[in-house]
Amino acid sequence: MPGWRIGNLGDRLFRGIAATFATIIVVVLLVIAVALTQASRETLSAYGFGFVVGQDWNPVEGANEVYGALPFVWGTLVTSFLALALAVPISVGIAVFIAELAPEWIRTPTGFVVELLAAVPSVIYGLWGFFVLRPVLIEHVDPALSRWLGFLPFFRGAPLGNDVLLASVVLAIMILPTISSVSREILRAVPNTLREAALALGATKWEMIRSVVLPYAKSGLTGAVILGLGRALGETMAVTMLVGNKPSMSLSVFEPAATMASIIANQYPEAQGRQHSALTEIGLLLFALTLVLNILARLLVWRVGRLPGDAGRA
């Protein structure tokens, strides 16, 4: 039948085009990786793995010139995980509220507002963090934290304003829409038949969410969280404006820090020679880190759609 042939051709054409684009993306990623590796050849061969664990960063040419990425890796991980710790409960809560609890007419507007947060440029978050949040933290939050929790190593020292805490709180707000909107989609993919099964067994809504919906969505929600983490790790502008940009490896959230992204943003424009190579290598590290995390997250999100959902084999 000719119709069949044409349909088949269209199918194949479409598959071909899709495959081409997928390949292009992989090639682009490879090209980036190769370019970064080439541009960081100098420090790669000079320090090897020592670059990743080196704690000193002195870009002044001469005998003392040295490059180590650890404080920036540290700064990135600390701010990102703190942001995650703040954002995850709130954003999963928002997602559960929108997907499971809110009356129909409230769902769309709430979701819309949360997603609007994702549309705000990151420099605006930086400004807002500096002019609005920073004074609030300095006047109210920091003193309370030092007073009540000052005995913990995490709240030692005198709050200066631009520190890990400020950057993390703003980061948390920035990743909130990512986590909550992906989580909402994940929850939406939970088959309704399972909700009904739970309710018909006499579960309350809360018991249903806790024992049936969340376990089903677990790996997908983990994926959503990792996507948020990926965003936090790479966030540059707002963090650079707020984190203090002083490489340190303190446990205290009242200390300034520098992140992988912030050091690149701060020093790249004037960097030369070996410093240029070192910054590029930090970029390479960040690229690898976010790529791996994103792949992991996508795999988890994708798996939920394929869980043995509402039973099929008769």
Place this chain on the structure above:
Amino acid sequence: MEADDDKRYKVRAIDLHAWFGTSHSLKGITMDLVDRHVTAIIGPSGCGKSTFIRCLNRMHEVVSGARAEGTVLLDGENIYASGIDAVLVRRRVGMVFQKPNPFPTMTIRDNVLAGLKLNGLRTRDPDALVERCLRQSALWEEVKEQLHKSGASLSGGQQQRLCIARTLALEPEVILMDEPCSALDPIATAKIEELIHELRGKYTIAIVTHSMQQAARVSDFTAFFYLGELIEYGDTDSIFTKPSNPRTEDYLTGRFG
């Protein structure tokens, strides 16, 4: 007399109406389910069979925009009276759905115990309960070696029997079944029908079915629904041999539906 009727009839729907948004799907159903007997509900697609039984355990209102009005007496007590908790009603009136829906994140064993767990109830000997319910639902022999596998690893027919076991574990008084065999092959269907036979006498059962043969095989009473109304209700033999309403006869003889 009233009290006698409440005893004979486990569930009594009186002028029961149901809506989806503005569409009026159930138009004043008055009908009783006889205690510890099987009542079949038949009728063409969309006539309100599912809606009706979902009103009997207050599952109708779970659908957004859906609402029900009227009276449903369970042991003489109106489940739609204000102050009655739907959650408690559903513990007493279990439901088996058209599509088998075991919890895929739970093992077979945990699926059986799910009702207890969801309700925060405890049982002294969960293993014995699991075995008893799985035996009752004629699944035990097939799954006793794999109780720790996921509920989703079973075939459709086994999944449906697992769902029945899950319902039985809560020891409901009434079991509602909404086309429990429509997704199953003939052998699985026969197993479920056999099971209904076994449960009869212990539970009050309402079963929606598309298959007239099935209604004739499993039920003591049959109700014929049409366009949201109850057209005819009586004991199964007389409905099938000498229906009093011409529309029932048309449906039974396959002239429409």
